[in-house]
Amino acid sequence: MITQDDVRKIADLSRLALRDGEAEAFGAQLNSILTYVQQMNALDTSAIEPTSHVIPLQNIVREDVVRASLPREAALQNAPDATDLFYRVPKIIE
């Protein structure tokens, strides 16, 4: 069971602000999803490797060759805040 505290913790980790009542609403939705997935428990999966990738591909690699980077102006243009050189963020207090 997902408790409202769990929901608040997950929201906090995800930097999501919850309004009043949302912890309860999302908690109920998450529980219904988990209950649905729990049907899997009725099956014996002990001999099955956990699936981490659904596409049957492996070793997709690239050669170590430089490609053009974005011009700085382009890289910074959609940032919420920037100077001529940097992304600008509220002061980070270590």
Place this chain on the structure above:
Amino acid sequence: MRRNYEAVIGLEVHAQMRTNTKIFCGCPTTFGAKPNTQTCPVCTGLPGVLPVLNRKALEFTVKTGLAMNCRISPYSRFARKNYFYPDLPKGYQISQYELPVCEGGWVDISVDGETRRIGITRIHMEEDAGKNIHEGGSYSYVDLNRACTPLMEIVSEPDIRSPKDAAQYMRKLRTILRYLGVCDGNMEEGSLRCDANISIRPVGQKEYGTRTELKNINSFRFVEKAIEYEIARQIRIVDEGGTVVQETRLWDSAAGVTQSMRSKEEAHDYRYFPDPDLTPIVVQQSWVDEIRASLPELPDAKQARYTSSFRLPEADADQLTAEQAVALWFEAAVAAGAPPKAVANWMMTELMKHLNDENRPIEECPVQPARLAGLIALIEQGIISGKIAKTVFEEMYATGRDADSIVKEKGLVQISDSGAIEQAVDDILAKHPGEVARYREGDEKLLGFFVGQLMRAMKGKANPQLANELLKKKLV
């Protein structure tokens, strides 16, 4: 450290790989580029892009694993490590969690003549974060050039017992990484970084004490100092009846202390899961064999060869193998026919002194290895004295010329003609009757005076052995 506690230390070393491009995109990794000029939609985490693994980064990691005696996993994969920080554009770092590329290896370190084996738990690949810049005022600034730079994280077993061993282990990793050419090992530029997990326990106790994680250690000197400080701090707490709190601490090199980062507990809730954007990695044994065959001779093997085949003392072998370029220079001089010990002596004194004074790497040494061998040959053949050889070496270093032509041009050939030396001895004895009398009365220290006079008269070119013999004979 007091006798009744022992420290248990494990290091996590991040080594920046010397690839041309980032781990998941084609942006260059040049150090010191202007801010935010080496980024693209992949490494800035824009929507709709896919990371693709740099094959070289995988090869470098396998290479390092083999050099550190690890098993290479036939199947491994990437995972997302989720946390928020402004230098991490995607909100997660692509790393490896379960199934890293390399597991279960070791490196040997040598401390005070004793060899100790430090276990390697794992070596995995991951991407670096960007760089935050803090200035005064109410903002921080972010440069994403470094974001997505390929890193290897080399995790040791908690096998390290002292700050000195920790520093030695770091040095050994650096040496191996540089031999392999997979990392430049430059701690000042952050190419090699170290976090330390430290705990203490009463000697004889099997269970580990509560550990703290030390971050921000960026020089060999600080590895030792920071760990020393942290061990002393923990012992003080326990001695005073307190308990060590599990936390992350930062080394403050200016103040010489470690400080709690007071980060929230959630900061360590990384919620790792397999990254669906990257395919699993299947490493074929044939490729591993190919990489193994391409490994250079590593420092331990070189050192063993230097002490056994070349009969060098261990200290010499240590010093000559710490840098591959120095070792190769040494081997080239020996291959040119010089006795190994003579080459070692010249390299560890005159040659290194000059290079260190000018902060010049041995690759740029003006004296070629074969030419040092040539100089040594002149000494061995009795053509010049060891003393004159130093003068010749100076000239060789300044001009890059060979010893033979310098000796000929400057007329430095040693005089081994006993007639000429005898003549000079007679002149000197005639000039200093007082000293001769005192010597004959038993003041034998004066021999040095006569040798000095003789060498000056002959411009240092007299064969020293012959000069001594003739002086003694005539002074009787």
